[in-house]
Amino acid sequence: MPRLTKRWIDSWAPTPGSEAIAWDDRMPGFGVRAYPSGRRAWLVQYRVGKATRRLVLGSLGELTQEEAHKLARTQLSAVLAGRDPSAERRALRQAATVAELCDRSSSSTQSRESAPGATTSSDSVPS
Secondary structure, three states: OOOOOHHHHHHOOOOOOOOEEEEOOOOOOEEEEEOOOOOEEEEEEEEEOOEEEEEEEEEOOOOOHHHHHHHHHHHHHHHHOOOOHHHHHHHHHHOOOHHHHHHHHHHHHHHHHOOOOOOOHHHHOOO
């Protein structure tokens, strides 16, 4: 396993048209993935129970090797603390956005106002 330095990654030539992963020898579970398209991304791999998970940290253009290494250390520390960073990220993506919550709120308000026998705020205020 190589030490993932900028020089090594720049010289790394995986088989064209195939996906390959190179793991860092200093930190188990930290690596760089080369996609068939030529894109490269930093990743961490860890186990939760019997399941193996891979979490993409960012592309090589977005993060330097030092930034990716620090982020990997943070994510792997979270795994040691019993958390699952991949599941947490998935839950955040599936959570309702503020716009969706506003739409829900406005639609429930409109349905209450249009219900038979419903009073509006202007009906309940004495003149």
